[in-house]
Structures are given as C-alpha cells and as structure tokens.
Amino acid sequence: MRREGEAVEYHAATPVLELHGAETEAYLQALSDEVPSLYVVMREAGGGPQPYEVLKVTASPYEAQDYTDSGNELVEKVPMPHGLVAWIREFIEAHHQDEVFVKRKRDKKRIDLVEDGIGDARIAKPGDIYASPTLKRRRLQ
Template sequence: MPVGVVVQRRPGVTRWQKWAYTPTALLPGAGPAHWKLLREDGDTAEFHIGTATLTLWRTDAEAYRIGLAEPVVCAYVILQPGEDEWPFKLKLITANPHEAMQYADGGEDVVEKVPMPPALVAWVQEWTDQHYVEEPFVKRKRKRYHEDKVEDGIGDPRIAQASDVYRAPSSARKNRLS
C-alpha cells in the first residue's frame, strides 16, 4: 500500500541546528510527492516529503502482531540524509519493530515512530490475521552423556603435557625481573 509521510519543520533550539524535522503523520493511499508544502503557520511548516510502499511479508507476521499489541499502534519511518537542498530523503516505511531497530542500530538513518491512522491499522490487522501461523514451542532437550565416551581438554591423556598447565611459568618471570 502506498503511504505518504508528513514531516513537520520547526525552528531549532540551538544555534547549531537551524531547523528540526520530525515525522508526524502518515497518509495511506497517497500519491507521489517530493517535499510538497501542506501547511505553514509562522515558523512551523508541514511537508509531504514522499510516498513509499508499505509492504507486509509473511515471515514478519509475528513482528506485526507485536506492533499491533502496543497501546498506540505505530509504523516506523526511516529517513536518510538528503543529497539535494532538502535535509532528508524517505527511505522506508515499515510496520515491523524489529526491522526498524536494525536501521536504528546503524546510526546513519533517522528512525521515527509515527502513529498509524485507523484505516492503516485495520489493513495491517486484517493481513496479519490471515497470514499469521503460530509455531508450537518445542523444548530443546540436553544430552546428559558424552557420545564418544572420551573427555577432551586439559586432562585428556592423548594431549602431551610437559608440565602442569595451571602452574605459572616461574623461569620466565625470573628472567623478566632481572
């Protein structure tokens, strides 16, 4: 589904940052746009910076359920630094919190949580209900024995030891101190 992103521009709070940009809204079914001015009120302005496709994957259905269980259901907007006159370029929109966390770990992209409109929540909920398959929990069982009946490691008789491996080499210590 194509989803547009609205970004609010406000004056920066420090002298090093002239403007602060924050994604504030999503527009489901929006057409293409590139930093189209939607509203201006004094120094504050809202732009439709672009439209990206929100794609849902079957393998991520469990992650979508986790996101839908939050008190405020959100999508994640990933912005990358822009190369032209605009400071950001829309990279991705996702409903998967795990995917958003991976982009946040990189440090180059800006990842913001934006509340989903009710129509988008209903679409994601319906898709997730159709495609989610619960996997049964299988407890892993430990083997309580050595398969080859032979112990490996320090006490293994197959490994030749010139001396006790836990003993500190006293001759090397004496040479360093001299």
C-alpha cells in the same frame, strides 16, 4: 505542504508499505502499542529543498530498531490511520502462524568418558599420557 510557526510539513515521498508473512509477529507488536504506529526511515539529503529523503516505511518495530542501530538513519514513529490498522490486522489473521516452543533436550550420552586427542599415540602406557615420546637411539658400530 504548509508552515505553521516554526513547524514545517513536507510531502517527502509516497513510499509503498510492504508486508511479509514471516513478519507477522512484529506487526502484532506494532498493533499492540497504545498508539499503533508505522516507522518512517529517513536519511539526510545532500542539499535541495527537503532536508531528508525517505528510504522506507515499515510496520515492523524490529526492522525499525535495526535501522536505528546503525546511527546513519533517522527513524520516526508515525501513528497509523484506522483503515491501515484494520488492513494490517486482516493481513496478520490471514498469514500468522504461532511458533511452537520446543525445549531442547540433552543427550544422556556421557561425553566425558572418552579422551580423544589427548596425548601421543606413540606412548604405550596410559599413565604417561602427557609424556613426550623418546627417540630410539641406535648404536653405531
């Protein structure tokens, strides 16, 4: 689009920003940053006038982190326009549901009292639980 010194501005794509109701926690995280931002996921293009192709634009920092973990894509943080911040905030207000923290409770059942699978069922005495069974030998007459 324009060149200013060593900086070059490209119009790489016009991607669609999709928001999902299950991801509102991530969007809240993005809006709580000092500068609310979108994340542009790009991959090197194989030749051509543009060095990168745009794969995705997301408002979720968690999804952006997943793309950076692979190392194959380049993820750039781009400040959100004010109108987009308002739109995402409205989406969050309409779809966000706080998840209630439920602490896991342990059973009172004692599982260490039963020794299932220890020893051999052919051993009669409990004291010989780790003994090897002996074969009964018949006398040949």
